[in-house]
Each structure stands twice: as structure tokens, then as C-alpha cells.
Amino acid sequence: DIQMTQSPASLSASLGETVTIECRASEDIYNGLAWYQQKPGKSPQLLIYNANSLHTGVPSRFSGSGSGTQYSLKINSLQSEDVASYFCQQYYNYWTFGGGTKLELK
Amino acid sequence: EVQLVESGGGLVQPGRSLKLSCAASGFTFSNYYMAWVRQAPTKGLEWVASITNSGGSTYYRDSVKGRFTISRDNAKSTLYLQMDSLRSEDTATYYCTRDQTGSAFDYWGQGVMVTVSS
Numbered sequence: 001d002i003q004m005t006q007s008p009a010s011l012s013a014s015l016g017e018t019v020t021i022e023c024r025a026s027e028d029i030y031n032g033l034a035w036y037q038q039k040p041g042k043s044p045q046l047l048i049y050n051a052n053s054l055h056t057g058v059p060s061r062f063s064g065s066g067s068g069t070q071y072s073l074k075i076n077s078l079q080s081e082d083v084a085s086y087f088c089q090q091y092y093n094y095w096t097f098g099g100g101t102k103l104e105l106k
Numbered sequence: 107e108v109q110l111v112e113s114g115g116g117l118v119q120p121g122r123s124l125k126l127s128c129a130a131s132g133f134t135f136s137n138y139y140m141a142w143v144r145q146a147p148t149k150g151l152e153w154v155a156s157i158t159n160s161g162g163s164t165y166y167r168d169s170v171k172g173r174f175t176i177s178r179d180n181a182k183s184t185l186y187l188q189m190d191s192l193r194s195e196d197t198a199t200y201y202c203t204r205d206q207t208g209s210a211f212d213y214w215g216q217g218v219m220v221t222v223s224s
Binding site: 036038043045049087095100 | 141143150151152153156165167201206208209210211212213214215216217
């Protein structure tokens with residue numbers, strides 16, 4: 001089974017700041033990587049798929065990058081509405097989620 | 107507009123069964139893989155099961171294999187999850203999701219709570 005290790009587990013940042021969340025796969029997942037945002041009390045929403053493709057309607061301040069086993073999600077110019085938990089997911093071999101990153105405002 | 111509406115959750119005793127349903131609308135249901143994802147209280151996301159667009163192939167996480175069955179009725183645009191021999195560790199919110207065909211989950215339902223307790 002492919003394991004996904006996400007870091008950090010929690011993060012505190014200021015409005016306007018740039019934030020980066022990392023995800024490491026236990027083996028090469030060939031860009032089969034998605035990022036989701038889950039706001040408190042809500043369902044998860046897809047942000048990024050295929051490691052760097054922005055899902056429909058997602059603001060351009062979100063971006064994804066990486067390859068092989070290392071991937072990252074970057075949020076430019078942090079907004080208050082970005083306070084949420086973020087999860088990575090591999091879908092190269094079945095489906096596995098990372099443990100999540102809780103993003104709060106400083 | 108894509109909509110996924112789950113139903114069938116509730117409180118159930120350990121060892122008993124429950125069947126979840128997910129009514130889909132706003133897209134051609136038979137063109138997409140579908141999946142169930144769960145989230146235990148205050149925990150992360152956990153993939154549970156997936157089914158191909160025709161229903162011909164199904165996939166399960168090890169902890170539910172032999173106990174859960176995913177199925178679909180394309181004529182009714184409805185996804186199901188039959189859960190048997192339920193355990194306390196199955197307690198979670200269960201989400202119905204649309205799969206971009208063996209890849210990312212691009213739409214999610216609002217979720218339905220399943221509590222397994224005596």
C-alpha cells in the first residue's frame with residue numbers, strides 16, 4: 001500500500017502570507033496526486049488534480065507542484081476564507097489520503 | 107449542477123447492518139466511477155470503496171473487505187454502500203464522491219453520519 005505523509009500537521013499564518021504544505025509518497029506516484037480543502041463542518045472540495053492542474057472555480061492563488069514522491073500545495077496571499085484543513089491524496093495505486101494539515105490565522 | 111445526496115445513516119449496534127444510498131443528479135451518472143470516503147470524528151479522510159462506471163469492477167480498503175459492498179443502479183443514478191458486521195471503528199461520516207475516472211474525487215456529497223454503538 002502507498003503511504004502518504006503530509007506536513008506540517010498544523011500551520012498558523014498571517015493574512016497575505018504565502019503558505020506551503022508538503023506531501024510525501026512512500027513510492028513514486030507519477031503525478032497521481034490531488035489536494036482537497038475542507039472547511040469546518042463542510043465536505044471536502046477538490047483544489048488540484050494531476051499534481052498541478054487547478055480544478056474548475058478554484059482561485060489562482062492555489063497551485064500545486066512536485067513529481068515522483070514529493071509534492072506541495074502553495075497558497076499565495078492567504079485569505080481569511082482559506083482557513084481550513086487540507087488533504088493530499090494519491091490515486092496512482094488505489095486511493096490514499098495524507099493525514100491532513102490544519103491551517104489557522106495568526 | 108452536480109449534486110450528490112446521501113441517506114441511510116444512523117445509530118446501529120455492533121454486528122448489525124446498514125445500507126447507505128447516494129442520489130446523483132446534474133451529470134451522466136453512468137459515465138463516472140464513484141466512491142465512498144469516510145471521516146471518523148475529528149480525524150482525517152479514509153477511502154472506503156470504489157466502483158467503475160459500469161459496476162463491473164469494485165475496489166475496497168482491506169479493513170472493510172468482505173463486510174461492505176459497493177453497488178450502483180445507473181438507471182436510477184444511485185450509488186449504494188451495504189455495510190454488514192459493523193464495528194465501532196466504522197463510526198464516521200460517509201461521503202459519496204464522483205471520481206474523475208480512476209483519479210481525483212471532483213464532487214462530494216454533504217455526508218451522512220453512521221454511529222456504531224451498543
